[in-house]
Amino acid sequence: xxxxxxxxPRWTPYAVAGGSLAVAEVTEKxxxxxxxxxxxxxxxxxxxxxxxxxxxxxxxxxxxxxRLAGTLLGAALLMALIPLVLVLGYTVAQGMHRFDAxxxxxxxxxxxxxxxxxxxxxAILGTIEQVGIAAALAVPIGLGVxxxxxxxxxxxxxxxxxxxVVDVMTGLPSIVAGLFIYAFWILLLGFSFSGFAGxxxxxxxxxxxxxxxxxxxxxxxxxxLREASLALGVPVWRTILKVVLPTALTGIVTGVMLGIARxxxxxxxxxxTVFGNPSINADPFSGAQSGLPLFIFNEAxxxxxxxxxxxxxxALALVLIILGLNVAARLLARVASTVNRR
Amino acid sequence: MRGDRAFRLVVTAAGIVVxxxxxxxxxxxxxxxxxxxxxxxANFLTERHWSPDENPPRFGIAALALxxxxxxVLALLIALPVSVGTALFLTQYxxxxxxxxxxxxxxxxxxxxxxxxxxxxxxxxxxHLIPLSAFLADHLGFIPVFASNQTYGRSVFAASLVLSVMVxxxxxxxSREVFLTTPVEQVEAAYALGATRWEMIRTAxxxxxxxxxxxxxxxxxxxALGETIAVALVLSANFDISVHIxxxxxxxxxxxxxxxxxxxxxxxxxxxIASGLVLFAFTLVVNLLARAVIVRxxxxxxxxx
Amino acid sequence: MAQRIEMSGxxxxxxxxxxxxxxxxxxxxxxxxAFIGPSGCGKTTVLRTMNRMHELVLGARxxxxxxxxxxxxxxxxxxxxxxxxxxxxVFQKPNPFPTMTVYQNxxxxxxxxxxxxxxxxxxxxxxALRRANLWDEVKDRLHRPGAGLSGGQQQRLCIARAIAVxxxxxxxxxxxxxxxxxxxxxxxxxxxxxxxxxxxxxxTHNMAQAARVSQTxxxxxxxxxxxxxxxVEMGPTATIFSTPSQKTTEDYVTGRxx
Numbered sequence: 001x002x003x004x005x006x007x008x009p010r011w012t013p014y015a016v017a018g019g020s021l022a023v024a025e026v027t028e029k030x031x032x033x034x035x036x037x038x039x040x041x042x043x044x045x046x047x048x049x050x051x052x053x054x055x056x057x058x059x060x061x062x063x064x065x066x067r068l069a070g071t072l073l074g075a076a077l078l079m080a081l082i083p084l085v086l087v088l089g090y091t092v093a094q095g096m097h098r099f100d101a102x103x104x105x106x107x108x109x110x111x112x113x114x115x116x117x118x119x120x121x122x123a124i125l126g127t128i129e130q131v132g133i134a135a136a137l138a139v140p141i142g143l144g145v146x147x148x149x150x151x152x153x154x155x156x157x158x159x160x161x162x163x164x165v166v167d168v169m170t171g172l173p174s175i176v177a178g179l180f181i182y183a184f185w186i187l188l189l190g191f192s193f194s195g196f197a198g199x200x201x202x203x204x205x206x207x208x209x210x211x212x213x214x215x216x217x218x219x220x221x222x223x224x225l226r227e228a229s230l231a232l233g234v235p236v237w238r239t240i241l242k243v244v245l246p247t248a249l250t251g252i253v254t255g256v257m258l259g260i261a262r263x264x265x266x267x268x269x270x271x272x273t274v275f276g277n278p279s280i281n282a283d284p285f286s287g288a289q290s291g292l293p294l295f296i297f298n299e300a301x302x303x304x305x306x307x308x309x310x311x312x313x314x315a316l317a318l319v320l321i322i323l324g325l326n327v328a329a330r331l332l333a334r335v336a337s338t339v340n341r342r
Numbered sequence: 343m344r345g346d347r348a349f350r351l352v353v354t355a356a357g358i359v360v361x362x363x364x365x366x367x368x369x370x371x372x373x374x375x376x377x378x379x380x381x382x383x384a385n386f387l388t389e390r391h392w393s394p395d396e397n398p399p400r401f402g403i404a405a406l407a408l409x410x411x412x413x414x415v416l417a418l419l420i421a422l423p424v425s426v427g428t429a430l431f432l433t434q435y436x437x438x439x440x441x442x443x444x445x446x447x448x449x450x451x452x453x454x455x456x457x458x459x460x461x462x463x464x465x466x467x468x469x470h471l472i473p474l475s476a477f478l479a480d481h482l483g484f485i486p487v488f489a490s491n492q493t494y495g496r497s498v499f500a501a502s503l504v505l506s507v508m509v510x511x512x513x514x515x516x517s518r519e520v521f522l523t524t525p526v527e528q529v530e531a532a533y534a535l536g537a538t539r540w541e542m543i544r545t546a547x548x549x550x551x552x553x554x555x556x557x558x559x560x561x562x563x564x565x566a567l568g569e570t571i572a573v574a575l576v577l578s579a580n581f582d583i584s585v586h587i588x589x590x591x592x593x594x595x596x597x598x599x600x601x602x603x604x605x606x607x608x609x610x611x612x613x614x615i616a617s618g619l620v621l622f623a624f625t626l627v628v629n630l631l632a633r634a635v636i637v638r639x640x641x642x643x644x645x646x647x
Numbered sequence: 648m649a650q651r652i653e654m655s656g657x658x659x660x661x662x663x664x665x666x667x668x669x670x671x672x673x674x675x676x677x678x679x680x681a682f683i684g685p686s687g688c689g690k691t692t693v694l695r696t697m698n699r700m701h702e703l704v705l706g707a708r709x710x711x712x713x714x715x716x717x718x719x720x721x722x723x724x725x726x727x728x729x730x731x732x733x734x735x736x737v738f739q740k741p742n743p744f745p746t747m748t749v750y751q752n753x754x755x756x757x758x759x760x761x762x763x764x765x766x767x768x769x770x771x772x773x774x775a776l777r778r779a780n781l782w783d784e785v786k787d788r789l790h791r792p793g794a795g796l797s798g799g800q801q802q803r804l805c806i807a808r809a810i811a812v813x814x815x816x817x818x819x820x821x822x823x824x825x826x827x828x829x830x831x832x833x834x835x836x837x838x839x840x841x842x843x844x845x846x847x848x849x850x851t852h853n854m855a856q857a858a859r860v861s862q863t864x865x866x867x868x869x870x871x872x873x874x875x876x877x878x879v880e881m882g883p884t885a886t887i888f889s890t891p892s893q894k895t896t897e898d899y900v901t902g903r904x905x
Contacts, residue, residue, distance in 0.1 A: 007726055062538055062759075063726070069540035070435055076427025077436075077444065080514065083507040084451050087462045094465075144356025152350060153357065162357040164633070165364045171561065171629035172367075172622075173568020175596045179618040180367045182611075183374040204363060211360075237349030265455020268570035271600055293457045293571075297600075300461045300575055308465060315458045322453050330446075438705065527742035531805070533703060535756035535812060536732025545755060549746035 008058055013051065020046035044075075088319065095316025098309045104317075108278035114304040120314045122280040123295035129284040130195045130274065130291055131264050134202035139256055141203075142210030147240060149211070150218040170208040177204045178269030186273070193275040195284030198291065201269035206259045213255030217248040250336030254329045261325040265318055267293035292318045371619045378612025386616065391581050392598065394613035395606060401613045403595070403620050405581045410594040410621070413498055413573060414566035416587065417505035422559055425510045429517035434543055445518065452511035460575030463504035468495050468576065475499060475588045490588045496578040498592040504572050509562040516561065520554030521547055553639035560632035564625050570596035595621040650716040650815045650846060651676045652697060657711035658875075659692050659701055666692050668875035670711075672865055674816075679838060679847045681861035681884065683854060685899070688867040689876025690850045694818050697848065698734035699727040715815070732760060735814035739821040741801035743793035743808070749776075750789040752804055756812040771811060778844075779807035780837050799830025803837065810845070817841065819849040823856065835860050854900060858888050866896045 024043035048071065056064040103119040111118035145162065153159025181201040185191050221244050229239040245252070270276075275288040276298060292314055299311035379386055381399050389402020428448060432441045472494045479490035528546040537545055548555075574597035578590045599614045606614060652674040659667040667689035674680050674697075682690035695701040696709050699720060713720045720730050743752045753772045772789075776782040781803040785796065793804055802822060809817060819838075823831040838847060838860050851857050857864055865881040880893050891897050 007724060059726075062541070062728070066538035066540040069543075070431075073427045073431040073435060076424045077431045077448075079424050080428045080448055080451070080510055081444075083510075084447060084454070086466070087454055087459065087507075090462055090466055091458060141356050141359055144353045145360055148353035148357040152354065158354070158357065162360055165360050167633050168626060168629050169360070169364060171564045171568070171625055171632075173570065173596060173625055175568065175570040175599050176367065176371075176618050176622045176625070179599065179615055180370060183370040183615055184366065187374055187611075188370060204367075207360065207363070236346045238345070240349070261453060265457065267455070267457040268596065268600055272603055293455060296457045296461060297571060297575070300457075300464060311461055315461055318455060319458060322455065323450075326450070326453050525742075527738060527740055528744060530700065530703070530736075530738060531742045531744065531808075532755075534698065534700060534731055534736035534738075535759055535808065536728050536730075537759050538728050541759050545744060545759070549744065552746075 007063070008055060012054070016051045016054065017043075017047055020044075020050060047071075091312060091315050091319055094309070094312035096313075098313035099316050103310070103313050107280045109280070111278070113299075113302045113307045116306040116309075118306075118310060120290075120292065120295050120310065120317065122277065123290040123292045123314065124317065125280065125282060126195055126274065126277075126284075126289040126291040127264065127293075129282075130198045130202060130270070130289070131260055133196060133199035133284060134206055134263060135256065135260055137199065137203040138206040138210055138259070142207050142259075143214055143245075143252070145207075145211045146214035146218055147245075149215050151236075151240060151244075166208045166211050169204075170212070172205065172208075173268075174201075174205055174266045175268035175272070177201045178272035180204065181269065182272040192286065193273060193288045194286055195274055195281075195289040195291075198270045198274035198289070199284065201273050202263045202266060205266060205269065206263045209259040209262050210255060213258060214248075214252050217251030217255065218244060220251070221247045250332055254333045254336070257325050257329040257332070261322045261329070264325070265293055265322060267291075267297050270294045271297070292321075367622065371615055371622065374612055375616035375619050378609045379616050381609050382613070390583055392602070392613070395610040399609050399613070403617055405583050406593055406595045406598050406617060407620060408583055409498070409592045410567055410596070410624070412585075412587070413502045413505055413592065413594055414563055416498065416502035417509055417566045418559060418563050420502060420506035421509040421513055421562060424506075425513035425558075425562075426517050426555060428510075428514045429521055430543060430547070432514075433518055433521040434539065434547065448511055448514050450511075451507065452515070456508060456569060456572045457575070459504050459508055460572035463500060463572060463576040464496075467504065468500050471495070471497075471500050471503070479588055487585055487587055489586055491586075493589055496576055496590045498577070498587040501573045501576045501592070501594075502587070504576050505566045505569055508569060508572065509566050512565055513558045513562040516558035517551065517555055520551040520558070524550045553635055557632040557635040560628055560635065564628040564632065567628065568596055568621060568625050570600050573597040574600040652816065652846070652848075653712075653714040654693075654697075655712045655714075657693070657696060657709065657713060659689070659696050660706075660708050660710075661704060662706040665875040667696075668877050670878045672878060672881050674846060674848055675863060676846045677842055677844075678863060679842050679849060679861045680863045680865065681857035682848065682850045682865050682867060683852075683857050683899075684867035684876070684879075685869065686852075687876070688869045690865075690867045691820055692876065693867070693878075694820055694848060694850050697816070698736055698818055699730045700736065702727070732756075732812060733814055734816040734818060735809035735812065736818045737802070737805050737809055737820065737822045740825050741798060741805050743796075743801050743804050745792070745794045747793055748790045749785050749793045749796070749804060752793040753807050753811050756808055760812055775807040775811035776804075778810055778841070779803045780833065780840075781807055797830070799826050799833055802826060802830070802834060806834075806837065806841075810841070814845065816846040816848070819847065821850050821852060824852060831856070854888075858884060864888070866891070866893075866899065868895055868899065 020043045023046045024039045027042050028039050051071065052064055052068050055067045102117060105121050106119035107122040108118045149159060149163060153162060178201045181197055185197050185200060186193065191197065225243055225247060226239060229243045270291045270293060274291055274294065276294045277288040277290045281287050281289050296311050296314045296318065299307040299314065378394060382401060383398040384400040384402050386402050388404050389400060390405040392401045393399065394401040432445055436444060475494035478488050482488040483490060524547045528550065529542060532542040532545040573594050577592055577597055579593040579597065579601055580591040581593060582591055584591060595617045599618055602610065603614055655671045657670045658665060670693055682694060684690050692701060697713060701707050701709055709721060744755060747755065750772055753775050754768055757768055757771055773782060776785060781800060784800060793801065796804060823834050835856065841847060849861065861884045863881065864884040864887040866879045866887060867876050868879050869876045879896055880891060887896060888900050891900065
């Protein structure tokens with residue numbers, strides 16, 4: 001005889017949820033609970049208590065715990081997504097106020113913080129230059145390191161050390177990278193604040209991401225392909241350059257794009273190396289520049305509504321760029337995987 | 343094979359560059375920190391205040407280090423249950439059709455730059471936290487942590503909350519990967535004994551994932567320790583050592599560097615570099631720890647990484 | 648205690664693929680029934696429909712009726728968890744919980760079903776290990792990891808874990824395929840003892856094993872790649888191996904095919 005587990009019908013959760021909402025609405029009308037958040041809180045609490053009680057009564061203790069666990073884990077997912085929705089929602093809603101041609105095409109030169117108008121052109125320009133140079137520095141070195149780790153590094157002690165250091169650098173705080181470039185490039189070598197100094201710091205931060213994602217892709221290149229080339233008498237280095245890397249190309253590009261998306265929002269290192277500048281400075285090699293994250297940071301600290309609006313608009317621009325890079329990287333990865341499967 | 347040797351030399355050199363960067367970070371931070379530390383008239387490890395550009399210069403890491411640890415640990419405590427719960431739900435409950443796009447969304451949390459989180463935290467979250475903070479202080483105020491002088495807002499609590507959102511996607515992503523590697527045999531063994539889904543998770547998924555979860559939590563902690571801009575925007579900095587997380591104040595090493603750098607003089611900047619060195623050491627230890635946990639459990643974790 | 652299982656018109660699907668077509672059979676209580684047949688013929692799938700493990704695979708479902716002493720296992724009011732507690736299972740690869748000790752492994756099922764720690768549970772663990780012929784080998788290392796045992800010992804540990812919760816039926820999915828001959832013999836002896844208390848169904852690739860341990864044998868086969876598996880015939884083991892009624896069965900048991 002199976003100890004017959006009595007189960008609640010499938011529609012139970014929905015019914016209980018509906019009931020809880022009704023209870024919450026009633027309490028809002030009759031008691032001290034007020035506001036949307038109050039109703040939601042009461043509804044959630046009622047749901048948890050009611051579904052637990054009903055389940056415990058009908059299905060027994062174990063099923064009841066199982067149901068409660070499922071509910072709480074689902075609630076955890078919702079809690080994780082709430083900030084995403086709120087942050088993106090606010091950024092879009094608030095950013096729209098000033099997300100216009102003036103904002104995108106003008107600088108803050110001769111615009112006082114309390115004045116409306118002004119724009120982030122100098123910041124957008126600075127960001128593009130800084131991140132571009134950073135990528136130009138980090139990608140070749142990162143590729144080299146990835147090839148070294150994937151092709152030669154596995155056995156050697158040096159390879160293990162490099163792998164360890166790459167891991168450690170993944171967790172390097174961005175402000176420390178900024179301090180390092182400040183201490184080395186500006187204090188020790190005597191250069192001034194510049195976009196290039198910022199690029200150096202961003203390159204340090206980008207390097208481990210590029211190495212890890214590229215290394216993984218290179219390892220995925222089928223061994224047979226490599227051997228086919230070697231068997232034709234092609235030397236190892238030409239095999240890597242002409243066979244392995246081209247095969248992994250889309251994956252490498254994806255990794256680089258994710259690496260760029262990762263550092264393009266970095267503020268802390270720029271603060272110590274680029275310094276910030278309200279005017280347009282198109283030369284990344286001399287003099288302080290601006291950058292989108294820096295621009296947001298400076299405007300956010302102003303007490304004036306016009307400045308806060310500019311901060312939101314710049315945040316919207318930055319988020320759009322980053323989301324664009326992420327989506328493009330994902331699409332590229334998908335295209336690549338379908339091509340490889342064929 | 344001349345070409346092969348040259349090629350190998352080139353890529354090996356790239357590897358050596360990585361080693362040199364880490365060494366250079368350590369060396370140059372030390373070189374630039376030492377003069378300021380020499381000039382310091384207070385004990386760098388125990389002094390709370392940060393007045394390096396006064397005469398005589400007095401500054402120390404005590405309040406900053408404590409504030410850093412407090413915000414990070416609090417952020418971890420908030421983020422850990424939510425992110426592990428998220429990962430469990432996505433891997434064990436949600437059907438695949440739903441779990442993959444939802445997983446992308448959780449990953450997107452990591453793509454939002456910290457300065458945007460800081461902006462949102464400062465402008466939106468802080469004002470909305472005031473009623474919640476007042477509620478906590480009124481009803482739980484007898485616990486010292488929640489005690490308050492009736493001012494709320496740009497507090498350690500607010501900063502930790504923002505930090506926890508930033509830590510969450512990291513822990514969730516690693517946990518998800520770890521949970522997905524649970525061997526089917528163990529899942530089936532638990533079900534075949536008559537386990538409910540939750541009991542199966544407790545018998546098979548969680549024990550298997552424990553080392554991975556530990557290192558995920560440690561990596562999350564490392565991220566929180568080094569986070570600068572969000573905290574710099576949300577906290578209203580002071581140098582008190584206080585456990586009252588609801589009242590404004592507190593500071594962290596990273597936020598202090600961002601806030602104080604612009605106005606700092608020569609010794610001031612050296613002092614900030616010294617504090618950065620401490621932060622660097624913190625995160626170095628934390629990351630090595632996380633890696634050690636992974637390496638030690640590589641066999642049981644199945645997927646080498 | 649032990650009960651019989653009746654299947655009638657069972658179809659098993661993985662997504663839209665029909666894996667097993669129209670199986671009807673009866674499993675006698677306190678009997679060892681062996682399922683034999685070539686790879687991919689669906690015998691494991693049929694086994695897994697009996698304790699509702701089949702539906703754990705994404706998109707998998709079952710049509711038809713499976714009765715355990717006249718009680719429909721797939722009745723909407725029946726909890727699959729209760730079914731699996733009543734019908735235990737041993738798997739192809741020994742799968743003790745790696746983070747648990749020998750003792751904890753055996754107690755795992757008991758604990759799930761509400762047993763408390765303490766003397767009562769100690770006795771149940773010992774009893775299960777004795778019934779699994781493992782007690783003498785592990786009584787000194789009860790609190791060491793279960794994964795430290797040899798393969799054959801691990802499989803007997805899994806059997807102890809399965810019988811500790813006192814199921815009515817024990818399903819065994821090629822329990823010896825990962826073991827050496829000596830461990831295999833130990834498990835076969837154990838099965839003959841266990842059949843005094845439990846109804847046993849075993850899936851095996853090893854025809855000699857089916858002949859040694861089972862009283863009834865069911866032969867499954869598959870018409871070709873992509874076709875669903877089918878039950879060809881079922882009968883007393885001696886008959887199936889000497890004078891089967893179907894030509895395909897004869898070809899298979901004599902080694903001419905499969």
